[in-house]
Amino acid sequence: MRPLRFLVPGTTGRFRCGGLQVELQTARLTAALVPTEVVTYRQRQPDHPFLGDLLRHEPAPGSALWIVSWGFDVPKLLGQLRGRPVAYHAHSSGYGFELPPGVPVLAVSRNTLGYWGDRAPRNPLFLVPNALEPHWIDRGLERDIDVLVQARKTSAYVLETLVPALRRRGLRVYVQQGWVDDLVDLFNRSRVVLYDSADYWRGRGVSEGFGLPPLEAMACRCVVFSSLNHALADFLDPGRLGHQIGCGTLESDLERISAAALDPQAWRAEPQRLASLLEACGEPELLRRWAEALGLIDQHWDRLLGLSPGGSSGSGEPPLSSLPPWRLRWQQRMGRLQGWLSR
Incomplete structure (x- = not known):
């Protein structure tokens, strides 16, 4: 198989986020299959090659398969890589761009797979969910945090209404902000984890790409109360694998979360599932x-x-493409009109 080049804007500073960690993890895993390297395209770093340098020194199409993933940068990157083997590692959906015919999509969730199955039905589509790293386990620690909330992406409802109300009930609520070096330890000290990203993604117009935090929390034997937006609905089964947050009324949330903090075993995900x-x-x-x-x-x-x-080059086969929605709607309307006229 072709060597892989995972394109990321950079690996330090402002580029450090969950999406970057997933790309780096994936590059680490695929290195067991084929030669793999991480390439940056905004931030020059001594430990990684830079996209501009590689494009200047390597003739197209080259021998590597380029993996692009960074939402808003995808159209520009695909333009720079035109004529070279490339695939889109699709996390969040809803950025609004169209993929050129023939560009494969490696979707991390069924939600994202369905999005591109609608927008690019003739492109090769694959489902490659994000992986849970082995260190997400129950360490058997004392759980001295009743309710854990990660402030990033969390709704104003949770931070401004639910958290104060839980504290008034005497629960030990910890709101985590900023980067944590050992989040596994923090989850292992928590009985209940709240994750409510629906408002965050609705405000940005794109989707929750996979939703690793609730999965990581469940792997650490936390009780998870989560929103069910986008890819979270791929694996969260309310009442069996996690519980819905913002479920009708504030009192409903308070009663269920308080009960789960008091008796986590009764509220944890079903073991076999x-x-x-x-x-x-x-x-x-x-x-x-x-x-x-x-x-x-x-x-x-x-x-x-x-x-x-054998590697020799000839005339390539053109990729399949699909008609844009406006043409499909026009054809369907014309078909109905012709059927009406032929009566």
């Missing part, structure tokens, strides 16, 4: 999915570039 989910989201399963997808993507690009099994 959780075990199956964690196995499906484990790194071995993700690696298997990437191996299958990369093999098919290689074959796809060989066809587009006209490469024979």
